[in-house]
Structure formats: structure tokens, C-alpha cells
Amino acid sequence: MTAPVATEPQAPGDAFVPRILVLSTNNISDPGIDLAGSSHMHYSPGVKVIGVPCTSGIRPSWILHALESGFDGVFVASDGDECAYLPDCAKRSSRIVGEAQARMRERGIDANRLRLAAICSVCAEPFTRHLGQFSTALAALGPAAAELTP
Amino acid sequence: MTAHEAANARRIGVYVCHCGGNISDYVDVDKVIADIEDAGDVVVAKTAMFACSDATQQDMVADITAQQLDGLVVASCSPKLHTYTFRGVAARAGLNPYEYTQVNIREQCSWVHTDDQQGATDKATALVRAGISRTRLTTPLEPMVVETLPRTLVIGGGIAGLRAAIGLADIGLGVTLVERELELGGWVRRFGPMYPHGKDGRALIETLVAEVRRRPAITVLTGAEVVGKAGSFGNYRVTVRVGGEGAGTIEVAAGSIVAATGFDAYQPETGEFGYGIEGVVTLPEFKALVDEATAPLTHRGRPVRSVAYVYCVGSRNTGGCANAYCSRFCCAATVQTAVQVSGLDPSIRQFHLYRDMRTYGKFEPLYTEARKAGSVFVKFDNDAPPAVARRDGGGLTVTVRDLLTHNEELALPADLVVLVTGMVPRDNEALVGVLKLPAGSDGFFNEIHPKLRPVETVVDGVLIAGACQGPKTSAESVASGLAAVTQSAAILKKGFTELDPLVATADQGACTACGDCLTACPYDAISMTETGDRHFAVISPTGCKGCGGCVPMCPENAIDLLGYTDAQVTAMIESLVEVPA
Numbered sequence: 001m002t003a004p005v006a007t008e009p010q011a012p013g014d015a016f017v018p019r020i021l022v023l024s025t026n027n028i029s030d031p032g033i034d035l036a037g038s039s040h041m042h043y044s045p046g047v048k049v050i051g052v053p054c055t056s057g058i059r060p061s062w063i064l065h066a067l068e069s070g071f072d073g074v075f076v077a078s079d080g081d082e083c084a085y086l087p088d089c090a091k092r093s094s095r096i097v098g099e100a101q102a103r104m105r106e107r108g109i110d111a112n113r114l115r116l117a118a119i120c121s122v123c124a125e126p127f128t129r130h131l132g133q134f135s136t137a138l139a140a141l142g143p144a145a146a147e148l149t150p
Numbered sequence: 151m152t153a154h155e156a157a158n159a160r161r162i163g164v165y166v167c168h169c170g171g172n173i174s175d176y177v178d179v180d181k182v183i184a185d186i187e188d189a190g191d192v193v194v195a196k197t198a199m200f201a202c203s204d205a206t207q208q209d210m211v212a213d214i215t216a217q218q219l220d221g222l223v224v225a226s227c228s229p230k231l232h233t234y235t236f237r238g239v240a241a242r243a244g245l246n247p248y249e250y251t252q253v254n255i256r257e258q259c260s261w262v263h264t265d266d267q268q269g270a271t272d273k274a275t276a277l278v279r280a281g282i283s284r285t286r287l288t289t290p291l292e293p294m295v296v297e298t299l300p301r302t303l304v305i306g307g308g309i310a311g312l313r314a315a316i317g318l319a320d321i322g323l324g325v326t327l328v329e330r331e332l333e334l335g336g337w338v339r340r341f342g343p344m345y346p347h348g349k350d351g352r353a354l355i356e357t358l359v360a361e362v363r364r365r366p367a368i369t370v371l372t373g374a375e376v377v378g379k380a381g382s383f384g385n386y387r388v389t390v391r392v393g394g395e396g397a398g399t400i401e402v403a404a405g406s407i408v409a410a411t412g413f414d415a416y417q418p419e420t421g422e423f424g425y426g427i428e429g430v431v432t433l434p435e436f437k438a439l440v441d442e443a444t445a446p447l448t449h450r451g452r453p454v455r456s457v458a459y460v461y462c463v464g465s466r467n468t469g470g471c472a473n474a475y476c477s478r479f480c481c482a483a484t485v486q487t488a489v490q491v492s493g494l495d496p497s498i499r500q501f502h503l504y505r506d507m508r509t510y511g512k513f514e515p516l517y518t519e520a521r522k523a524g525s526v527f528v529k530f531d532n533d534a535p536p537a538v539a540r541r542d543g544g545g546l547t548v549t550v551r552d553l554l555t556h557n558e559e560l561a562l563p564a565d566l567v568v569l570v571t572g573m574v575p576r577d578n579e580a581l582v583g584v585l586k587l588p589a590g591s592d593g594f595f596n597e598i599h600p601k602l603r604p605v606e607t608v609v610d611g612v613l614i615a616g617a618c619q620g621p622k623t624s625a626e627s628v629a630s631g632l633a634a635v636t637q638s639a640a641i642l643k644k645g646f647t648e649l650d651p652l653v654a655t656a657d658q659g660a661c662t663a664c665g666d667c668l669t670a671c672p673y674d675a676i677s678m679t680e681t682g683d684r685h686f687a688v689i690s691p692t693g694c695k696g697c698g699g700c701v702p703m704c705p706e707n708a709i710d711l712l713g714y715t716d717a718q719v720t721a722m723i724e725s726l727v728e729v730p731a
Contacts, residue, residue, distance in 0.1 A: 057698020
């Protein structure tokens with residue numbers, strides 16, 4: 001007999017629903033995500049959004065903290081070239097994501113648990129598609145908690 | 151709760167909205183309340199049929215006052231809709247508006263999880279908990295009150311800038327109008343008869359310039375360029391160089407700035423549709439020729455008996471580097487020019503090679519008029535563009551496949567080929583650097599919102615108007631110039647302004663004066679200062695735009711964006727992963 005593996009908090013039979021933190025922008029990507037709601041599109045209730053003014057202001061430590069606290073993936077919905085604050089926003093956001101991924105690897109977390117995409121103010125359909133694909137990919141990876149090196 | 155926690159505990163009121171069923175049909179709002187009301191610092195927890203209704207707002211005010219609440223959480227719709235409503239509720243109850251947090255459980259919860267009531271309810275609980283966590287860490291913030299100067303600097307003396315200057319003076323604001331050229335009037339000064347009244351562009355400009363001269367509130371600086379800007383919204387100090395390179399500068403004080411710097415005409419590459427061959431001209435070149443012409447029409451001494459127009463040159467391109475946008479004025483300008491040509495000499499043959507005709511709105515009659523006057527329109531496929539070549543024995547031949555006659559190949563003889571070129575952004579790199587104007591991927595300046603805030607930029611008090619925003623007709627340019635007048639008046643006539651206090655702050659104690667943040671801010675809001683022998687960064691609250699771009703650049707984590715502090719975001723993340731009981 002092998003010892004039971006106790007990493008799965010959910011009831012047996014329940015499919016694993018990945019928890020995804022979305023970091024979106026107040027002026028552009030958040031309205032796009034709102035539009036998915038107004039258009040009655042669907043995505044997983046495991047998806048939860050925190051809005052910030054600009055994704056160039058995200059600390060990589062927030063992403064790490066989310067993955068260490070129980071989120072299975074983080075999706076950064078950025079303004080891309082549309083950012084009204086910073087002309088080099090896309091570059092800055094990529095740098096932040098790159099730094100977070102490097103730190104994720106150090107912690108044993110799969111770098112694919114972090115995604116970045118430009119989501120515009122009418123990008124409801126691309127957003128739900130991105131999140132659908134991300135949920136599927138994260139479901140295949142399993143819970144992030146299992147990857148964390150102690 | 152420990153005694154220490156109890157002593158420091160906040161007194162938070164939480165309101166969860168039914169939205170008349172929009173939320174409560176999918177989210178069990180009573181369960182959400184049951185899941186959060188035990189938190190020691192949640193003093194009031196209620197549902198409301200419509201949180202935004204007057205009755206509920208009055209309830210909130212009464213609760214805040216009676217229960218001495220110091221934090222407010224409203225879980226209802228998107229913050230885009232009612233943030234100012236509930237900030238107002240807080241203010242009316244004597245609670246600092248920045249102690250309130252909006253939680254979106256409609257657009258980002260009930261409406262996207264209509265198929266999963268349990269999932270939607272658990273998520274709503276987590277979102278409300280995150281809102282409470284954020285509110286625990288709010289501090290009262292005061293909008294910054296800044297006195298403003300009743301004066302506007304207008305950059306660009308084209309039709310938009312001229313009309314804006316007149317409007318500003320009439321509304322009681324002082325105006326400094328800066329024009330780079332020696333003469334006012336921009337593009338329109340060069341135009342002949344304009345649709346629909348047939349009045350000359352130069353006559354329109356003369357009228358506007360006379361109006362400008364009649365107003366002592368307007369100071370005009372020609373041959374002048376803006377080379378520096380200091381200060382912030384309400385109190386800009388703008389350095390203007392008058393008289394060209396190396397000349398002296400003057401300083402102009404202004405509360406707001408309107409950039410109406412216009413456009414350039416697209417300049418085709420040599421060889422693009424035959425450009426460079428004798429007889430191949432651009433639309434502005436041809437318009438100038440026709441405006442000056444008397445019958446018979448000639449070009450460089452040779453009679454013009456036939457004209458072929460190739461539309462969309464430099465516009466509506468797919469694939470990477472080229473201009474993707476439609477310049478919108480050029481179809482109308484071209485058919486208007488063709489009508490003018492027919493008026494000069496009805497026997498001149500005119501062929502219009504187009505991709506799609508866009509004589510929208512009130513320009514449609516022009517298109518009909520051109521066809522009635524004999525212009526022939528040939529539609530080509532963008533994948534099979536017309537070819538322009540020299541014809542043996544003089545003149546040009548344009549070869550094109552006509553989509554409307556089964557791709558029949560036509561070889562059209564033409565004395566002149568007119569490349570219908572659109573508008574491109576003016577090369578204004580220096581000015582963009584000075585004003586920090588945000589440009590889009592197409593190079594035109596970006597407004598905050600094309601519909602709701604169409605002339606404001608992210609730089610407070612710096613407005614944009616006219617074709618520097620994107621291709622516009624002269625009428626549309628004037629309309630946006632007047633919008634900039636209204637907006638300038640809206641922000642300057644009170645005499646003071648309040649700036650949103652959600653800005654970045656640097657912790658002096660933690661700052662090591664490494665300087666990494668200085669280059670992080672394109673708005674120059676961060677500077678180094680010193681007290682005694684200690685150097686540290688300070689962030690100007692009026693210069694900061696609140697983007698937070700400097701936050702992750704600080705190796706010491708010494709910068710926080712108010713409203714989105716490290717502690718708040720971290721606490722929200724932790725609340726969002728909690729699973730409701």
C-alpha cells in the first residue's frame with residue numbers, strides 16, 4: 001500500500017477548476033472584460049480580476065504571491081500599444097512578466113502559469129477565448145501548489 | 151479578535167446589490183452577506199435592491215453617520231458606472247471618498263456565470279472579501295487643490311487653432327497663439343473653393359485672422375515654436391522660441407495648452423504608382439493647379455485633356471509598416487476637384503480608379519455631381535493595383551482591371567495621373583517630447599477616449615484638436631477646436647482645480663537615491679532632493695499621472711501607488727483565493 005497523496009483539497013469526482021488571477025487595466029482592458037459580461041459571454045468562475053491603472057505598475061512579487069497563495073495561474077491583461085500613460089508600456093509589461101517568470105522558475109513553478117496579452121476595451125471575445133485556453137492549459141498542469149518547492 | 155486588533159479595527163459598511171435581479175438571479179446575495187458579516191470590522195452588512203437608488207444612498211448616508219463608519223464597500227456593477235455616485239455618498243456622510251471601494255459583481259461575476267449559481271456566489275463572496283481587505287488599508291486622501299491661470303496657449307494657427315483662439319477669447323480666457331510658419335492659416339489658406347458653399351479657403355482664413363486681430367485677449371506669435379514646458383496643469387510655463395533656430399525665447403504662462411498642429415500630406419515614394427514620372431502628381435499638387443487655373447487647363451505648359459485619379463495612395467494598407475487607416479477626406483476632395491475641372495472644361499476626360507468610394511454624409515451629392523459631369527469610376531482590387539507608365543509619343547497610360555466588368559483590363563490614356571494621397575501625422579518629434587503627447591501606433595495624437603473625452607489627453611490640461619488627432623475635414627477640425635475651447639473653459643473658469651490624489655509616493659526612509667525611478671517617469675514627476683546629507687526621490691503629486699510605472703522599477707520597493715499599495719494588492723490577492731465556507 002502506498003501512502004495517500006493529500007494535495008487535492010477538492011471532493012472526489014469534482015473536476016479541477018484552475019484559479020486564475022487577472023490583472024487588468026482600469027481604462028482599457030477592464031472595460032473589455034466588462035463587455036464580456038454585458039455580452040453574456042461565459043468564462044470560469046475561477047477567474048478573478050484586480051484592476052490597476054496600468055500593467056507597467058505591477059510588481060512581480062504580486063504575481064509570485066498569487067501563485068504561492070493558491071492561484072494556479074496569472075493572466076496580465078495589458079493595454080499593449082494603446083496605453084495612454086506610457087508609450088513603452090508593452091515593453092515594460094513584458095519585462096515585468098519576464099522577471100516574474102524567472103522568479104517562478106526559481107520557486108519550481110512552471111512559467112506557463114503566467115500569461116500576458118493585450119486586451120483592448122472591446123476585446124470581450126478574445127478575452128474569453130484567452131481565458132478558456134488558459135483554463136484548459138492550467139487544468140492539464142494541475143494545481144500550482146503541487147509545484148511549489150518548500 | 152485580539153484587544154489590539156479591536157482597538158485598531160475599522161468600522162466598515164458593506165452593501166451588496168441585487169441590481170433588480172441582474173445580480174441576485176445568479177448570485178445568492180444573502181449568502182454573500184452571511185459569509186462576510188462575521189468579520190469583526192464589518193459593522194453594517196446589507197443587501198439592496200438597487201444600491202444606486204436615492205433611497206439606498208440615503209440609507210448609506212444614515213448608516214455611515216449613525217454607525218460612525220470609516221470604510222464603505224459597495225458590491226454592485228462595474229466601477230465605470232457608479233464610482234462617483236458612491237464617492238458622493240461617502241462625501242455627503244462626512245466619510246472621505248477614498249475610504250470607499252467598488253466591487254464589480256455584475257459585469258465580472260453574475261453576468262458571466264449565469265450557468266453556475268454556486269460558482270458565481272462563491273466568487274462574489276471572494277470579490278467582496280477582497281474589497282473589504284482593500285478598504286481596511288485605505289487612508290483618507292484629499293484631492294489636490296491647484297489654482298489655475300485663466301489663459302490658454304494654442305499651438306498651431308490653422309483653421310482649428312484660429313477658431314479655438316477666437317472661442318477662448320470670447321469665453322473670457324486669455325490666449326497666446328503660436329504658429330511655426332510666418333503666416334497664419336495652415337493648409338486651408340492654400341485652398342480654393344471649398345464644399346459646400348464654394349467659398350475660398352483663403353477667404354475663410356482671412357475672415358478668421360481678422361477676427362483674431364480684433365480681439366485684444368489674443369496674442370499671436372508667428373515664426374514661433376514651443377521648445378520647453380515646465381509646471382503642471384493650471385500653471386504651465388511654456389518656453390517659446392520666436393524667430394527661428396538660435397533666436398531668443400520668451401516664457402508664456404498658461405493654465406491649459408491646446409495642440410492643433412495639423413497634418414502632413416502623404417508623400418509617395420519615387421516609383422509608387424509612377425510617382426516621379428513627369429505628369430504624375432499628388433492630390434494637393436493637383437488641387438493647387440486647379441485652384442489657380444483658368445481654361446484651358448495646362449500642366450507645365452502642356453494642355454491637360456485627360457486625368458486619371460488613383461485613390462487610396464498611402465492609405466488603407468494592410469501589412470505592417472504602411473498606413474492602415476482611411477484618411478476619409480480624400481474621396482470627397484477628389485470628386486470635388488473633378489467637378490471643378492469639369493467646370494473649367496467639360497470636355498476633359500476624367501477616370502477615377504478607386505477601391506471604395508467614401509463620400510460619406512453630406513458629401514454624397516458631390517459624387518453624383520461628378521458622375522453627372524462625366525467622370526468615369528473604375529473599381530479595382532487592392533491585390534491588383536493600377537500600373538502607371540509613360541506612353542510612346544508623350545502622356546501616360548494607366549492600366550487597371552475593372553472589377554465591375556469582370557476584371558476587364560483597361561489601358562487608359564492620361565495627360566495627368568493624380569495620386570489621391572491622404573493625411574499623415576506631422577513630424578513633430580520635438581513638440582511631442584516637450585508636451586509628452588501620447589501618440590498612437592499610427593502616429594496621430596491620442597485622446598483619452600474618442601467618444602467621452604475626445605480632446606483631452608492623459609496629460610492634464612493639455613488638449614488636442616484638429617487633424618493632429620487623426621484625419622479630419624476642416625469642418626470636423628473646427629468642431630474639435632471648439633470642443634477644446636469648452637474643455638479649457640470647463641477646467642479653467644473655476645479658477646482652481648482638484649486633482650485625483652491616487653498618485654505614487656516614495657518612502658524617504660527606504661529610498662537609497664539610486665535614481666532608477668527618475669528614468670521610469672516620462673512625465674518628469676520624479677526628482678531627487680536632499681535634506682542635510684541625505685538624498686532621496688520625491689514624486690510631484692501634481693506631475694504624477696498615477697500610472698504606477700515607477701513602482702516596479704524601485705529595487706527597494708520604496709514606491710507605492712495610493713489606492714493600489716503593495717499592502718492592499720497583497721491583501722486582495724489573499725482574500726480572492728479564500729474558499730467561502
